[in-house]
Amino acid sequence: MAAGPSGGSGQRRLRGSPEEILAGLRVRSEVGVRQRWRRVRASSVLAFQAGVAAALSWLFANNVLHHPQPVFAPISAVIVLDISSGQRLRRTAELVFGVALGIFIGDTIVFGIGTGAWQLGLVVFLATILSVFIGGTPAVVSNAASSGVLIATLSPPQKGVYYLRFEDALIGGLIALGVMALLLPANPVAAVARKAGPACTVLSDGLAQAAHAMSTRNADEADEALTHLQQAGLTVSQFRDALPESRETARVAPLRWRTRSALGKYRNAAEYLERALSNTRVLARRVVTMIRDEEPIPEHLYQSVYTLAEATKEVRKSLLSSRPDSKVADLSAQAVGEAAEAYRNGLSFSGSAVVAQIRAIATDLLGTADLPHGEANELVRRAGGNPAKP
Template sequence: MITRRVSGRVRGALVERWRQLRAVEVVVAQSAVSAALAWFLAAELIGNPQPVFAPIAAMVTLGISAGQRLRRAVELVLGVTAGIAVGDGLIYVIGRGSWQIGVGAALAMTVTILAGGSAGIVSQAATSSVLVATLRPPTEGIYFTRLIDALIGGAVALSVMALLLPVNPVTVVSRVARPALNVLVEGLTVTARGLAERDQDPVQEALAALTRGEEKLDEFYEVLPQGREAATIAPLRWRSRAALQQYVKAAEYVERAVRNARVLTRRAVTLLRDDEPAPKELVASLCGLAEAAKVVQRDLRRGSMPKGAVELVCHAVEQASAAYRQGLGFSGSVVVAQIRAIATDLLGTTGLPHDEAEREVRRAGGTPGDSFEAGDETRGGADPQGRPRRPGGDGTS
């Protein structure tokens, strides 16, 4: 048992590492090609026998943490310029040694900070000053070839990123969005199974998975700038702007849906613990929402608006309202409210404005759904005194 559990964890870790590598594989290729090409151009065209700064500039410009490479390239050139100027001048005057390296780095950082430079500029200035003092310390004046190397490296990196090996922004974003939506799909599906079987354990597992899903959402937001950058500067990817924009608009709704699903699942645990009723319509509603989330995931990956999810969402709301009419406990009523909240979120990913999505949910839910607002756990399914609402709407229990 223990061996199987450890094996499962190792396998899961390897899968996660492979997924992370797949997410940056194009950036790795870009960095390798840029470093080699920058050295070649600086050495062969400019005639610098040791163009160390060219591949360094290319690597720093691209970096693994993408999304702000244009700004980073400008900061790189400014920082390297300041570092080279300070390093060359100071080391030429005071000589080479350990304390001189420290003084040069401190002075380069001081100059760039006083000039209003960002953290990137300050860091590059200090790094360049140290490299100047250690790799090829000045003996006959300032070497302007170092600045040219940095310019070549930055230009090569941006050219490779925009023209030679541009990333597909939709692929990059969908690869990260898929796990985030998977968390939602699995959470709803497992919760539905737990309610159907009257078993708290799978619902507890779903709650834990949805809580961990916050990390997937963080990754989703982190990769969006990289997708926007690729769609902006790479001519071959300009046609991806519309599809990428759909992801950008959907991101907020996906985040809300996951958080609402976590509230729903927590309340489902209480429902089972208190032995409240869970009609088959309530289970069917959760399964319907999961299917709708799958459609959203599929259509966003294809670059199309997920209109096919609308019918599934509305049917899920109808099922939830049918369960509500049969009479639910307090927790069951809150589950219905959260179903309506998630339904509104999923409709938002289809391009519907929020107000229109709420109207669709009310229309699909019928009269009982008008007694509470989607997404409000404290009001959903309860009267102002906290008593469960019933179909009559009078708040009596």
């Protein structure tokens, strides 16, 4: 018999005294409010910038240039300062071009054959097709189509093509860039640092888990480490993807010009962390095979991987403190030395492949410490007991 309204899962959710139920609801409500408030705080500066830019765009176009109903000026400002924006200089150019194309097509079609449902459909069709034909990005295509819709519905031309609408779009985009550069510009280093920390953590955790799997000869744990490392690509990509907008902010905002050198260090670190992640995946894959094939796993080998995990933690500390740290180089060299000792003690095929990946990962981590590639290779060779190149 099916459970009634008072039975089944409903009873489990409402179990307890009325005071306990109310207390649980109050806690969940407070947690939800705090989460929403954090999201509001994170978006408050951008919302303030967008509001100021929209107001200034309208005032300038309407009161200074005397454009009648300059609706495209605040629209352009808001789009440029959109929450999901990437590189705003490029987006501004795309916005102006897309809006201009949509205005031209809309004004031409509507002025020639009038307004109506089929005229609106024709405007959108032609704006989309022409944008795609000339190689426009998705932003150009969407702006051209949406501008054509506004022209064909809300503001059809009466006496000819209006060039003022193109000027309004340009004014809104430029004012938005000015507001972004001068009014509470975001801290580009802080924005990148929020992504750099998790990128280092996922790599360090993957190395530590692979080392533990080697020490316990647990192939399932090694396979789990490989799965986590494959999923970690998204975290490292988010770190890399945060760099273009941060570099743009550092270029256009005078208050943030001093952060450009620090961002250069993050750019190099992102490149080397991606390489290290790729090499760590190969290492984890060979660890799985090594355990399942029951190859010898000397203590120095898994201790070397543990040391690499510690070196990766030091990379995070070095990036967040913006100060060079010799611990990254020391730990990387130590890991290579431990791997070389394991190799001298005798390894099979997969074990030898793990040693090769350890050397590659150590070289990558040395790159995050601003060590030139040639010097990093030489340091790895010396730490591994190889003679220096002449």
